[in-house]
Amino acid sequence: MSLKISQAIEILEQHNLLVSSKVTDPEKVVTNISYNSKEDQTNGIFFCKGINFKPDYLKQAQQAGAVIYVAEEAFDEDTDNLIVSDASKALAVLSAAYFGYPDRDLFIIAFTGTKGKTTTSYFIYDILKEIYPQKVALFSTIDRIVGPNPEDEFKSDLTTPESLDLYRDMRRAVDNGMTHLVMEVSSQAYKKNRVYGLTFDIGGFLNITPDHIGKNEHPTYADYLYCKKQLLVNSKINIINRDTNDFETVYDAAKQTSSTDQIYLFGRDQTKSDLDFLLTSKEATLKDSIFTVSAVSDKAKTLQVAGDYKLGLVGDFNEVNATAAILATGLVKIPVTNIYDGLQGAHVPGRMEHIITKDHGIIFVDYAHNYASMKALLGFLRREYPGSKIKVIVGSPGDKGISRRSGFSKVLTELADSAILTTDDPGFEDPADICRQIDEKIDHDKVSTKIILDREEAIREMITTSQSGDIIVLAAKGDDPYQKTKGIDVPYPTDSVVAKSVLRDIEGE
Template identity: 50%
Template sequence: MALTMSQIMTLLSEHNLLIEKNNEPNEPTNFAHVTYDSRQVVPQTLFFCKGNFQAAYLTQAKNQGATAYVAEHYYQEGTGLTAIIVSNVQQAMALLGAAFYDFPQNKLFITGITGTKGKTTTAYFAHGIQNAQTEGKTALFSTIDRIVGPKPEQQFKSNLTTPESLDLFHDMAEAVASGMTQLIMEVSSQAFKKNRVYGLKYDLGIFLNISPDHIGRNEHPTFADYLYCKEQLLRNSKNVIINAETDHFDEIYSAAQGFLPEENIYLYARENSLISFETQVDFEFAETRQDLSASEINVHSYSDKGEQLQLDGTYEIDIPGDYNQQNALAAIIAAGMAGASATEIRQQLPAVRVPGRMEVFQTEHHGTVYVDYAHNYASLKSLLSFLHQQEPDEKLLVVTGSAGDKGISRRSGLGQAIGEVADVAILTADDPATEDPIAIAQEIASHINNDQVTVQIVADRKTAITQAVQLSQPGEIVVVAGKGRDATQKIQGQDVPYESDVKIVEDLLKER
C-alpha cells in the first residue's frame, strides 16, 4: 500500500479536481500512509482536511510527521508541508484512497443495496446465501456488522451504514487480502451526498424502496435531494434490481434506463400488484404461508433474462413480516446473478438471522415482545401493520423514540404510524445527541392524531421498556423499536454504553 505524488497529480487532474499544488523544497514523492484523522498520523502520511475541520488538526498532523495535505484551501498551519488544493476534498479522498489501497474494488464482485427500509435485512439475506455458496469468501458492510475476513477480529460492529471512503477501501483491501471474492454492502444516501463512494462502481445495485426520511438539518434539505442521492446507485451499477412496487417507481426506473440497457435491469413485484407502468416485471412472488415466526413464497419468472437464472419455485423465510418477503426476493435474485443456484439459495435462506431485526421473545405472564430496528414511518408502519394483521384482536403496545440532530422528519412519521395502528405508546430516548429526549418524545406525541392511543413519555429507555412489558397482558404484543442490539446511546457527543433493547428484554424474562 503506497501512493506516489505522480499518481496523485494524474488522478486529480483526470477528474478535474486539482486546483493547484504549492512547491515546497523537500516535496515528498511517496506516501506510506493516508488518513483524515490527525491522531492516526505517522511519518510519510498524506493528510486530508475534510468535514468539520479545525486547523488545529493540521498542526497535530504536521507535528506527527505528515508531509503533505489535501484541502480545499491553504492553511497557515500547514506552512512547510506540500499543499494539494482541490475543488472537492471528499471526492479527492475517495479517488486517492482507492489508489492507495490498490483499487480493491476491482478484485471483488460488489453488490450495493439502497432503500429507505430493508437494506440491512436484504444485506444479511444476500450475505448468508452467497457466503455459503462461496465457502466463506463473501464480505459484508452493513449498518450492524462489518465482516472483512474469517477471523473473529475481522468481524466487528459498524459505526456508519457506509463508512468514510478511506475506511471503506481499507476494509475492502483487507477483505481481498483475506481471500474474499464477493462483497455485500449497504449504501446510504449520505454516502452519495458526502462522496464516500465517489468513483466506486458496483457489479450489482439493488434499489428496494423510497419514502421520506433523513430530511432535515445536517442531512437532506428536501425529498428530491434524498431521492437523487439514492438514484446514484443506479447510475453507478453494471446491473440493477428494482422493486417495482416502490413509490416514485417511474422516476427510479427512468433513471436506470438512462444509464443501462433493458437487459441489465431486473424488476420484481408481488403477484397482482398495482404498478404504475406497462413494462412486464422479470419476477413475481406470491405468499404461500405466513405466521408470526416465518413465511414461504413462490417465485415465478416472466422474462427471458429472468428465466435464465432458473430461480422459479418455493422459498422459506424464517424472519417474519410480509415486507421481508420483498427483501428476500431481492436477495434471491442477487444471489442468482452472483452465481448461486436455486437449490443453494433454498438451503441457506431459512438459516439467515438478522441481529436486532424482528427478534421475538415469549413471556410467561405478559405479552409477546418484538425487538426491531424500525425507526421511521415506513419501517414502523410495516412492522405494526403486519403484527396487527396477524393478531387483530390483541392490544399493540409500542416503545420508541427518535434520534437527535438528524432525521427530523422521522418524528412526525413515527407519530403517524403509531396513531394509525397502535393502542399504547411509551415514548422514550433513542440517540438524543445534543437534544432533549423529552422534547423529541413530545414532538412525536404531537403527531399521534388518534385520541384512542394511550401515550406516556418515559425519558429512560430501560424504564420505558420495562414498563411496557409489565403493562402488557398475555396474548398482547409489545414492540420495542429503534435500537435493536445497539449497545450505545449517542448523548452530548459521546457514545454512552447501553445494555441494548434485546439485552434489557432478555434480562426481564430471566427475572420471571
Template identity: 50%
Template sequence: MALTMSQIMTLLTEHDLLIERQIAKNQPTKFDHVTYDSRKVEPQTLFFCKGNFEPQYLNQAKQKGATAYVAEKKYAQVTGMTEFIVTNVQQAMALLGAAFYDFPQNKLFITGITGTKGKTTTAYFAHGIQAAHTKGHAALFSTIDRIVGPKPKQRFKSDLTTPESLDLFHDMAEAVDSGMTHLIMEVSSQAFKKNRVYGLTYDLGIFLNISPDHIGNNEHPTFEDYLYCKEQLLRNSKNVLINAESQHFTEIYGAAQGSLMDDHIYLYARENSLISFETQVDFEFKETKQDLTESTIVISTYSDKGRQLAIDGEYELDIPGDYNQENAVAAIVSAAMTGAISAEIKKHLPEVRVPGRMEVFHVPGHGTVYVDYAHNYASLKSLLSFLRQQIPNERLLVLTGSTGDKGVSRRSGLGQAINEEADVAILTSDDPATEDPLKIAEEIDQHIDHDKVDVQIILDRKTAVKQTIKQSCPDELVVLAGKGRDATQKNNGKVIPYETDVKIVEDLSKER
C-alpha cells in the same frame, strides 16, 4: 500499500479536481500512509483536510510526520508541506484512497443495496446465501456491523451505514487480503451526498424503495435531493435490480435507463400488485404461508434474462413480515446473479438471522415481544401493520423514540405510524445526542390522537422497556423499536453503554 506523486497528479488531473499543486522544499516522492484523522498520522502521510476542518489539526498532522495535504483551500499558517488544492476534497479522497489500497473493488463482486427501509435485512439475507455459496468468502458492510474476514476480530460494529471512503477502501483491502471474493454493502444516501463512494462502480445495485426520510438541516434539504442521491447507485452499477412497487418508480426506472440497456435492468414485484407502468417485471412473488415467526413465498419468472437465473420455486424465510418477503426476493435474485443455484438459496435462506431485526421473545405471563430497528414511518408502519393483521382483536403496544440532531422529519412519521396501528405507545430515549429527549418525545406525541392511543412518556429506556412488557398480557404483542441490539446511547455528547433492548427482554423473561 503506497501512493506515488505521479498517481496523485494523474488521478486529480483526469477527474478535473486539481486547482493547484505547491511543492515543498523536500518534496515527497511517495506516501506510505493516508488519513483524515490527525491522531492517526505517521511519517510519510498524505493528509486530507475535510469537513469542519480547523488549522490546528493540520499542524498536529505535520508534527507527526505528514508531508503533504489535500484540501479545498490553502492553509498559509502551516508551512513546509506539499499542497494539493482541489475542487472537492471528498471526491479526491475517494479516488486517492482507492489507489492507495490498490483498487480492491476490482477484486470483488460488489452488491450495493439502497432504500429507505430494508437495506440491512436484505444485506444479511444476501450475505448469508453468498457466504454459503462461496464457502465463507463473502464480506459484509452493513448498518449493524462489518465482516471483512473469517477471524472473530474481523467482525466489528459499524459506525456509519457507509463509512468514509478511506475506511471503506481500507476494509475492502483487508477483505481481499483475507480471501474474500464477494462484498455485500448497504449504500446510504449520505454516501453519495458526501462522495464517500465517488468513483466506485457496483457489479449489482439494488433499489428497494423510497419514502421521505433523512430530511433536515444536517442531511438532505429536500426529498428531491434525497431521491437524487439514492438514484446514484443506479447510475454507478453494471446491473440493477429494482422493486417495481416503489414509490416514484418512474423517476427511479428512468435513472436506470439513463445509464444502462434494458438487459441489465431487472424488476420485481408482488403478484397482482398495483403498478403504474406498462413494462413487464422480470420476477413476481406471492405469499403462500405467513405467521408471526416465518413465511413462505413462491417466485415466478417472466423474462428471458430472468429465466437464465433459474430461481422459480418456493422459498422459506425464518423472519416474519410481508415486507421482509420483498427483501428476500431481492437477496435471492442477487445471489443467483453471483452464481448461487436455487437449491443452495432454498437451503441457506431460512438459516439467516438478522441481529435486532424482528427478533421474537416470549415473556411468561406477558405478551410476545418483537425487537426491531424500525426508526421511521415506512419501517414502523410496515412492522405494525403486519402485526396488527395477525392480532386484530388484541392490544399492540409500541415503545419507540427518535434520534437527536438528525432525521427530525422522522418524529412526525413515528407518531403517524403509531396513531394508525397501535393501542399503547411508550415514548422513550433513542440516542437523543445534544437534544432534550423529553422534547423529542413530545414532538412524536403531537402526532398521536390520545383518544385512540394510550400514550406514556418514560425517558429512561431500560425502565420503559420493562414497564412496557409488564403491562402487556398474554396474546398481546409488544414492539420495542429503534435500537435493536445497539449497545450504546448517545446523550449530551457522550456515548454511554446500554444493555440493549434484547438483553433487558431476556433478563425479564427469566424472572419468576
C-alpha cells in the same frame, strides 16, 4: 500501502479535481493517509475536509508527521499541498489508489432503500456463504465483516463508511481472501462522496419514502431521491422493486448506464405489465413465511430462480427483501437449492426477534426506525394478531432524521394502541424534547402515551403492565449495544437483553 505524490497529482487531474499544487519533491512516496488529526501521520498525506474543519487540525496533523495536505484552500502556504475543488472526492479517489484499488478484486453487490437494505444485505450474505464459505465480506449498518476470524467482525459506526475507511476495509477483506462483498449504500454515501468513483457489479433499489431530511442531512426529498438513485447509475446490473415510489424516476436513472436487459423489475402488483418477477405471499407463522417468486418475462426465466421459498424471518414485508436477495444471488449463478437453504437459515441481528412470555404477551424486537419500516412492521402484526393490543416503545435519534419524529406520530396513531416514548441515540439534543415532539402530533383519542426517558425503565414498565395476548414492540434500536449521547457511545445492554432480564425477574427462568 503507499502513494507517490506525482501519482496523486495525476489522479486528481484525471478527475478534474486539482486546482493547484505546491510540491517540493513529486517523486516522494507517502506511506500514511488520514483525515483524522488525532491519528499517527508519519510521512503521511492529510485531508482537510468537512464543514467543521479547523486549521488547528492541520497543525496537529503536521506535528504528528504529515508531510503534505489536501484541501480546498491553502491553510499553510509553507507546507506542500494539493488544493482541490472537492476534498471529499479527492479523499475517495486517492484512498482507492493508496490501498491498491481493492474493489477490483471483489464482486460487489450493493443495495439502497429507505427500509430493508440491512435485511436484504444479510440475506444475500447468508446465501453467498453457502457457496463461498469464508469468502464473503459484509458492510452493513450493524456489522462489518472483513474476514473469517473473530477479530475481522466488528460493529459499524456508519451505514456506509467514509471512503478512506471503505477502501481500507476492502483491502483488509481482499488480503483475508474475500472474493465477494455485500454492502449497504446510504443516501449520505453519495451526498458525502463516500462511494465517489466506485462502480458496483450489482445494484439494487428497494424503496423510497421521505426520511433523512433535515439540517444535517438532505435539505429536500428531491435531494434525497437524487442521492438514492445514484447507486443505479453506478451499477452494471440493476434490481428494482417495481412497487417503489417514484418508480419512473428510479428506472430512468438505471437506464442511464445499463441496458434494459440488465435491469430486473420485481413486485407484488401483477397488473404491472413490465414485471420480470412476481412475488406472492403464501403462508406466514411466528417462525417463518412461505412465498412464491414467479418468472414473468423471458429474461426472468433464464435466471432459473422461480419457485417457492421459506424465509426464516417473520413478516410479509421481509419477503420483498428476500426476493431482492434471490435475484441478486441468482445473477451470481448461485444454485436455487443454496438460495433456499441460505434464506431459510438467515438471521439478521436486531430484526424481528420475538420473545414468547408466560403471562405478558409476545415481545418483538426490531430495528424499524422510520415511518415506512414501522408501518410495515405494525401493519403485519395488526393483520396477524387482529384481537391483540399493539404496544410500542420507540424513540428517535437526535441531530438527524428530524422527519422521523412526525412519521412515528403518524404510524402510532394509525396502528398502535399504546406507546411509551423513550431515548434513542439523542446525540446533542435533549431526549425529552424529542419525545415531546413525537407526542404532540399523536392523536391521543386513539393512542395512549407516556414518556419514560430511561429506556431500560420504559421496557420494564411496558412488559410488567402487559398481559397475555398483548403484542409488545421494542422498536428502532434493534441490536445496538450503545446510546449515542453527546458524542459518546454509552454502553447499553440492547433491547433484547433488557427484555429477557425483566422477564427473569417477573416470570422466573
